[in-house]
Amino acid sequence: MDSSRQAELLDFIALADRLKHVLRAARTGERRESAGEHAWHVGLIAVLLADEVAPRPDMARVLSMIAIHDLIEIEAGDTFAFDDAGLLTQAARENTAASRIFGFLPPDLSSRLHALWEEFEAQETADARFAMGCDRLQGFAQQVECGAPAWTEIGLTKARSLVRMQPAIDLGGPFASMIEALYDRAMENGLLRP
Amino acid sequence: MDSSRQAELLDFIALADRLKHVLRAARTGERRESAGEHAWHVGLIAVLLADEVAPRPDMARVLSMIAIHDLIEIEAGDTFAFDDAGLLTQAARENTAASRIFGFLPPDLSSRLHALWEEFEAQETADARFAMGCDRLQGFAQQVECGAPAWTEIGLTKARSLVRMQPAIDLGGPFASMIEALYDRAMENGLLRP
Numbered sequence: 207m208d209s210s211r212q213a214e215l216l217d218f219i220a221l222a223d224r225l226k227h228v229l230r231a232a233r234t235g236e237r238r239e240s241a242g243e244h245a246w247h248v249g250l251i252a253v254l255l256a257d258e259v260a261p262r263p264d265m266a267r268v269l270s271m272i273a274i275h276d277l278i279e280i281e282a283g284d285t286f287a288f289d290d291a292g293l294l295t296q297a298a299r300e301n302t303a304a305s306r307i308f309g310f311l312p313p314d315l316s317s318r319l320h321a322l323w324e325e326f327e328a329q330e331t332a333d334a335r336f337a338m339g340c341d342r343l344q345g346f347a348q349q350v351e352c353g354a355p356a357w358t359e360i361g362l363t364k365a366r367s368l369v370r371m372q373p374a375i376d377l378g379g380p381f382a383s384m385i386e387a388l389y390d391r392a393m394e395n396g397l398l399r400p
Numbered sequence: 401m402d403s404s405r406q407a408e409l410l411d412f413i414a415l416a417d418r419l420k421h422v423l424r425a426a427r428t429g430e431r432r433e434s435a436g437e438h439a440w441h442v443g444l445i446a447v448l449l450a451d452e453v454a455p456r457p458d459m460a461r462v463l464s465m466i467a468i469h470d471l472i473e474i475e476a477g478d479t480f481a482f483d484d485a486g487l488l489t490q491a492a493r494e495n496t497a498a499s500r501i502f503g504f505l506p507p508d509l510s511s512r513l514h515a516l517w518e519e520f521e522a523q524e525t526a527d528a529r530f531a532m533g534c535d536r537l538q539g540f541a542q543q544v545e546c547g548a549p550a551w552t553e554i555g556l557t558k559a560r561s562l563v564r565m566q567p568a569i570d571l572g573g574p575f576a577s578m579i580e581a582l583y584d585r586a587m588e589n590g591l592l593r594p
Binding site: 242251253257258270274277 | 401406407410412413414416417419420421428433434436437439440441443444445446447448449451458460463464467468471505508509513537538542545573574577578581582
């Protein structure tokens with residue numbers, strides 16, 4: 207590896223540290239979860255569920271996609287799933303951020319990881335859909351586990367929550383049944399309005 | 401998926417949240433880095449370096465190994481690389497923790513992930529060594545980036561640090577040269593004693 211490539215990779219590794227300071231709406235213990243922690247937890251869920259779907263996802267691609275899927279939040283910030291104003295500008299902000307963030311990498315890696323992120327966003331491949339299912343499942347499970355103060359604060363209804371969760375539910379299999387079980391728990395615990 | 405398997409997986413996903421509260425010696429910003437954040441960062445480094453080593457690692461295995469490599473710290477805690485008393489008991493504590501933590505999973509997943517963790521620990525396969533290199537590189541880079549208060553507090557020497565880093569340096573390629581560049585920066589910044 208030549209020294210300029212090496213310097214770019216070391217700088218990128220240092221830059222990525224900032225994802226540990228992008229805070230999500232869900233809590234872990236008494237504090238908000240970081241986007242770095244979220245990305246790890248989503249990857250773990252992918253490992254646990256890989257054998258539950260057919261055909262088995264290409265886990266090298268899925269786990270790489272999950273590792274990089276939120277890097278753009280270093281620039282664009284995390285957009286809460288029910289922040290309507292934020293959602294209007296989310297795609298534009300994230301596309302700009304992706305060009306900038308992946309642009310810090312050497313050209314070959316930049317193209318490959320930017321394309322992998324675009325594949326995740328486009329949701330047109332089975333690997334991207336599996337990764338999305340793990341991402342939504344983690345976010346939902348984390349809210350149910352932490353008592354979902356971000357949901358109760360806005361009086362979130364089950365119907366509005368379902369709009370967000372439907373793409374993951376539509377994957378069927380473990381995603382549909384696990385999310386259904388989590389909805390049952392959320393309703394029992396009064397985390398969502400009927 | 402039957403309902404008892406599903407319940408075990410949902411419980412495991414909730415249990416894994418505790419890795420976000422295992423704190424490491426390195427800092428990120430003004431606080432200590434969590435083991436969950438570390439595991440994500442190590443996985444990202446693996447994605448960045450996969451094309452730099454030959455033969456290319458099996459990234460499905462490597463990224464799965466990295467996702468689970470520190471789960472045992474939920475029970476065993478993080479052992480600082482220069483905590484001599486902790487290091488004496490580390491293997492026994494971590495083996496006990498591994499049996500317990502992986503034991504919460506359904507038998508097939510339990511066996512597979514426990515074996516993957518043992519492969520990482522045994523360092524006998526190329527995939528395990530690549531994962532170890534990414535793990536050590538992350539820990540080292542994070543300390544250099546944060547000014548290494550945990551090193552300066554104990555007056556860590558370069559020689560003692562090298563004992564820890566030698567297995568990663570011995571991998572050669574990007575690991576040797578990136579760690580060398582980081583040592584240069586650490587010495588320039590007075591983070592290690594000569």
